[in-house]
Amino acid sequence: MSNTQHLTIGSPKPVFPDDGILKLYSMRFCPYAHRVHLVLDAKKIPYHAIYINLRDKPEWFSLVSSSTKVPALELVKEQGNPVLIESLIICDYLDEKYPEVPLYPKDLLKKAQEKILIERFGQFINAFYYLLLHDNPEQLVDTDHYAGLVVYEEELKRRCTKFFGGDSPGMLDYMMWPWCERFDSLKYTFEQKFELSPERFPTLIKWRDLMIQDRAVKCFYLDGQTHAKYMNSRRSGQADYNMLYNEAKRVKLG
Amino acid sequence: MALPQKHFKRGSTKPELPEDGVPRFFSMAFCPFSHRVRLMLAAKHIEHHKIYVDLIEKPEWYKDFSPLGKVPALQLTGVKDQPTLVESLIIAEYLDQQYPQTRLFPTDPLQKALDKILIERFAPVVSAIYPVLTCNPNAPKDAIPNFENALDVFEVELGKRGTPYFAGQHIGIVDYMIWPWFERFPSMKINTEQKYELDTKRFEKLLKWRDLMTQDEVVQKTALDVQLHAEFQKSKTLGNPQYDIAFKGTP
Numbered sequence: 001m002s003n004t005q006h007l008t009i010g011s012p013k014p015v016f017p018d019d020g021i022l023k024l025y026s027m028r029f030c031p032y033a034h035r036v037h038l039v040l041d042a043k044k045i046p047y048h049a050i051y052i053n054l055r056d057k058p059e060w061f062s063l064v065s066s067s068t069k070v071p072a073l074e075l076v077k078e079q080g081n082p083v084l085i086e087s088l089i090i091c092d093y094l095d096e097k098y099p100e101v102p103l104y105p106k107d108l109l110k111k112a113q114e115k116i117l118i119e120r121f122g123q124f125i126n127a128f129y130y131l132l133l134h135d136n137p138e139q140l141v142d143t144d145h146y147a148g149l150v151v152y153e154e155e156l157k158r159r160c161t162k163f164f165g166g167d168s169p170g171m172l173d174y175m176m177w178p179w180c181e182r183f184d185s186l187k188y189t190f191e192q193k194f195e196l197s198p199e200r201f202p203t204l205i206k207w208r209d210l211m212i213q214d215r216a217v218k219c220f221y222l223d224g225q226t227h228a229k230y231m232n233s234r235r236s237g238q239a240d241y242n243m244l245y246n247e248a249k250r251v252k253l254g
Numbered sequence: 255m256a257l258p259q260k261h262f263k264r265g266s267t268k269p270e271l272p273e274d275g276v277p278r279f280f281s282m283a284f285c286p287f288s289h290r291v292r293l294m295l296a297a298k299h300i301e302h303h304k305i306y307v308d309l310i311e312k313p314e315w316y317k318d319f320s321p322l323g324k325v326p327a328l329q330l331t332g333v334k335d336q337p338t339l340v341e342s343l344i345i346a347e348y349l350d351q352q353y354p355q356t357r358l359f360p361t362d363p364l365q366k367a368l369d370k371i372l373i374e375r376f377a378p379v380v381s382a383i384y385p386v387l388t389c390n391p392n393a394p395k396d397a398i399p400n401f402e403n404a405l406d407v408f409e410v411e412l413g414k415r416g417t418p419y420f421a422g423q424h425i426g427i428v429d430y431m432i433w434p435w436f437e438r439f440p441s442m443k444i445n446t447e448q449k450y451e452l453d454t455k456r457f458e459k460l461l462k463w464r465d466l467m468t469q470d471e472v473v474q475k476t477a478l479d480v481q482l483h484a485e486f487q488k489s490k491t492l493g494n495p496q497y498d499i500a501f502k503g504t505p
Binding site: 112113 | 330340366
């Protein structure tokens with residue numbers, strides 16, 4: 001896989017050949033950046049991935065993207081090398097600019113409804129982080145962490161398709177996926193097992209298993225244990241952005 | 255057929271809405287996000303029924319139209335199953351594509367993305383000034399400085415684009431999507447002790463843009479007077495927001 005070393009203070013700005021290939025500034029464990037990776041991989045758009053240490057950013061990064069957030073997509077073919085930010089705006093742009101492998105429905109109303117479901121997924125994202133970053137998750141035993149998922153279980157059941165996109169994943173599938181991938185990390189992080197109930201979410205569980213088989217998902221997939229390891233490092237205050245890089249280095253040396 | 259010009263409250267009877275295929279627009283009159291959709295509907299000359307909802311005491315029946323109780327909500331009654339759209343920007347984009355005469359979004363994907371990013375960058379402007387705008391007595395001391403710093407982005411951008419509107423020579427989506435707040439900002443001159451208004455030198459281009467915007471037919475058609483905005487914000491501080499202030503002076 002790609003070099004996942006995260007550039008930090010003092011890191012020189014990477015030099016790339018003038019190849020017209022997009023540059024994606026990312027962080028390996030950022031779910032919002034993950035969305036963009038999924039869309040680029042689904043559409044088979046070549047790109048250079050540049051990973052940024054978000055705690056100690058390289059000095060030159062603020063010149064690349066004034067927001068200094070990831071994901072940031074540098075459009076090297078466009079005049080002035082504009083940089084797009086905001087995962088949903090980037091993904092919408094990619095779907096319009098590269099219409100092969102369309103991820104949104106063609107019908108304008110269906111497309112709008114898809115975007116509303118994507119926006120609404122923010123409810124679950126908030127609940128997920130509330131749980132993940134809570135000091136005493138045992139206190140949350142009575143909280144319904146999955147309430148935000150009910151509408152998606154019902155929607156997918158109603159559509160009677162494998163994916164929200166139909167026979168293959170669409171934009172809604174990919175925009176939801178990063179958090180669903182990380183959901184598996186909960187059982188390695190907490191004593192009590194936070195898992196989806198097969199009685200309550202049979203369709204979503206099936207969907208999740210199918211998503212793991214998707215080519216684009218496989219390109220960037222990390223298992224629950226790896227996500228848990230990163231998240232634990234973040235909770236301890238020392239986010240270990242380079243854990244994969246260091247692991248790969250260790251394997252090479254060993 | 256005119257629907258009542260009042261905000262429906264909890265306990266109110268579900269109104270008899272005409273089944274004529276004309277879209278139903280659910281809003282709160284002073285809601286700036288609802289105002290965005292109002293601007294789009296006017297810009298596109300889309301006939302619609304207006305139904306106003308009290309956001310503090312929502313009518314029980316409103317969940318039938320907007321499951322999460324959100325405004326703005328646009329129910330497309332001419333479509334099978336009569337679906338309802340929510341989220342002001344999603345509705346705006348849908349209306350722009352569905353009614354393509356007078357396009358407001360750029361057709362170029364890059365310019366469209368840049369405009370969306372600019373609209374997104376308006377969020378810190380709104381959140382910084384919100385406590386002052388809503389007459390919160392505990393507004394942080396740095397609310398106005400933070401607001402001005404965030405707003406500098408738009409003064410700079412307008413200068414960079416070098417055009418009278420953010421969209422260019424003609425009004426476009428950025429102009430309409432940020433306009434609702436600029437209609438409300440002057441209420442701070444009435445409601446704040448220091449009679450706050452935008453500095454004429456620091457925001458020279460923006461104030462010129464604002465004056466231009468007030469001349470726009472669509473802006474005028476959807477406008478609420480600054481005095482009404484000021485009165486409404488004041489009513490909120492007294493504990494009971496008086497949404498129907500919006501209809502004062504209307505027959």
